Amino acid sequence: MGALTLIGGVLSAVAAISAGRAQANAAEFNAEMAQQQAERERQIAEREVKDHRRxxxxxxxxxxxxxxxxxxxSQGSPLLVDEATAAEIELGAQDILSSGASKAYGYRQEAALSRARASGARTGGLLNAGGTLLTAASGTDYDNFFKFSEG
Incomplete structure (x- = not known):
């Protein structure tokens, strides 16, 4: 019985490590997608600003x-109107850039959180594996295990 307990523990530990890696890979993928979306948001804002200004x-x-x-x-009041209009145009452009930067920041934060989840999943998988191995080892009757191994 001791050998089966130990073998089962080893298999469970391998499964825990594998599950941790799979969760980490999924989180890393999500982080990469969020990072790409952040870049897309920045590019969209730049394009919208160019269109707005044009x-x-x-x-x-x-x-x-x-x-x-x-x-x-274009002197006097018309000049002042033109200056005010140009200032409003630029304010609108800055609002567009700010909105894009804010969206991009949110996606970058999402990416950072996903990377932290990936790290936690890897660590959790290893800790689960270690706990499983310790539980299996503590439940093994080594006197009978070695007798069983010898013959």
């Missing part, structure tokens, strides 16, 4: 062209 720059240019066509100069 679209609003066209509107500003159209406004200036209409004023010029009607004989209004």
């Amino acid at each position: 679209r609003n720059s066209r509107l500003l240019a159209t406004s200036r062209a209409r004023r010029a066509g009607s004989g209004v100069t």
Whole structure:
């Protein structure tokens, strides 16, 4: 009976290590996916900022062209309006970048948490394996085990 207990303990320990590795691999995969999503969010924000600036720059240019066509100069109040409009355009661009950075940060934090889970899963698998081996070893009748082994 002692040999079977020990063999069963070894098999259970191997299974615990394997389960820990599988959980760690899944967590590492999740971390990589979150990291990639963080990069995508950053890229999306950059593209949206370019589109925002381009679209609003066209509107500003159209406004200036209409004023010029009607004989209004770009001095005084129209200049102040243009400056305020340009500032609003840039504020909108900064809001887009900030939102993208915030989303990316969330995904990077998710990746860090997944990596910590991976580390914990590996450690947990090893600790479970060690506990299983100790339990199996403590339940083994070594006097009969060695007699059984000898003959």
